[in-house]
Amino acid sequence: MLFARALDAKMLSLQRQGRMATYAPLIGEEATQIGSAYALRNQDVFVPNFRQHGVFLVRNFPLENFFTYWKGYEEGGKVPENFNGTAVAVPVATQVPHAAGIAFALKYKNKDAVVIAYVGDGGTSEGDFYEALNFAGVWKAPLVTIIENNQWAISVPRSKQTMAQTLAQKAIAAGIKGMQVDGNDVIAVYKATADAIANIKNGPTLIECVTYRMSMHTTADDPTKYRSDDEVAEWQSKDPIARVKAYLTRKHLWSDEMEKQTTDEQIKKIDAAVDKAEQFKPDPASMFENVYSFMPDQLKEEFDEATAAKFWL
């Protein structure tokens, strides 16, 4: 959780310096992401939207690629072999049907694995969200869907997203299990996810994690335009990291000293990865070479012309 928050801080700082493109911060949502990610086994498949940086960290996604992606290069979207995950998905909720399809494939191939898909509160209003849950339900496919309900879809609050009392109850329409957990309680999220995985034979589960987006939607957004400081302050008092820290400290399992040491190491890792990512040299040929499994003649002609003209730069 500290690693995720440190990464977030670094990304914001780099973005403000013009060294990263637009970025979607995760601060406040660490318990939801880290708690659910730790419940996964290696063979389980992770299907993100665009804010699950914490899950990418837990899944050991190469940090350097992470920075390369958010700098604006597709090379950072390369999915390592055995990563068991898909790439960042930007169009809201469109990734959930993929998760249902992957879950079908795992079942089809008799693999002992589940898919975990992430979607936001706004995403639950999309048709793709319901279609995916419904398909997974009909197929009895091993799919666990986490709703990262951070209360805001850019500027639209949860209350204006749906009249449904909870987002978890949307599972009922698909005939699958739905539950709501405190998304700022890392242990609760872990337990809910682990239970859903352990009981996957009984069908897919939808887990609504109630959390809060403590910062902006993306670095292109100014939340002071549409929400009050009081609301933010109230949620800051429920900070998921402060909560778990208080718990562990009480149990004598954690100290400020340990935190400092951990954070220092994490920052070193982050800085090293940023250095590497900043040395990345784009190769425009890669744009042309990865559209199809072969290069069509027309694309080859366009590539040759552009190369000969040094891309008119």
Added chain:
Amino acid sequence: MQMNMVSAINNALDLILRENPDVVLLGEDIGKDGGVFRVTDGLQAKFGDGRVMDTPLAESGIIGASIGMALAGMHPIPEIQFAGFMYLAFDQLVSHAARYRSRTRSTLKVPMVVRTPVSGGVRALEHHSENPEALYAHVGGLIVIEPSGPYDAKGLLISAAKTQDPVIFLEPTKLYRLFKEEVPEEAYELPIGKANIVKQGNALTIVTYGTMLSMVKSVVEEKGTDAEIIDLRTINPLDDKPIIESVKKTTKLLIVHEAQQSFGVGAEVAARVAEKAIYELEAPIMRVASPDLPYPMPGYEKYYVPTEKKIAEAIDKITSS
């Protein structure tokens, strides 16, 4: 064996399912019912409902889930019941199927074949006669194929099921049972991205595909025109080489398609010829296509779709110029 296009595609799917255990068919009513055109008839009985599946009625879900299957190493062949209902899945096709390889630099790919009936001429209801090929052809990352008869349909479909790219496979409903052809019972492949010179000739070049090929052939035969007829087979990637070669010989180009004219496939063919062979031309390029309006209801269909007379007049005009 003599087969119509329904039997040829059914036979191709049968062979594909037998050959590759990672292939599944999914779509609305494709199981017991065998699809609304009976294209998948008998396949569920043969391969089981684990491989030939009826899905819930949700087009975006069908394509989205197929993308997931493909990402997980399968090779799904979804059917969308009519091309007019495929717009619901347009986002999945454009934003994900087409982009996944590129945006992950080929570490993930989406091998799948989306089959859907297109084109009119069968007096169908609204939204059942669309010609959307140019919409898909405009999306880099998708392959778009439209066969013009049973033999081509089988060979192209078998090839499509082997490529590692997403393929939009458009099946003209009018051709499903229009005529039979000699089709080998065993598997064979036709190259994707290659046009087919259907008939050699010197007086003009006619580029066409799908429903219009049989009409063009019939007009040319009746008039005894010495036309070279090229069937695109694959819309994208467009194989312009045989077109350019042909135009250099004939000096005249007529493009015939059922889809509406403006911004259509004909526009791209005309542009390629203009760029690469304009000085070889001795007459302006001509297009025969449908007018630029929504595909009408069946009552108005005959006023909309190009007729043999319209094609014949265009041939007269271009050959006399």
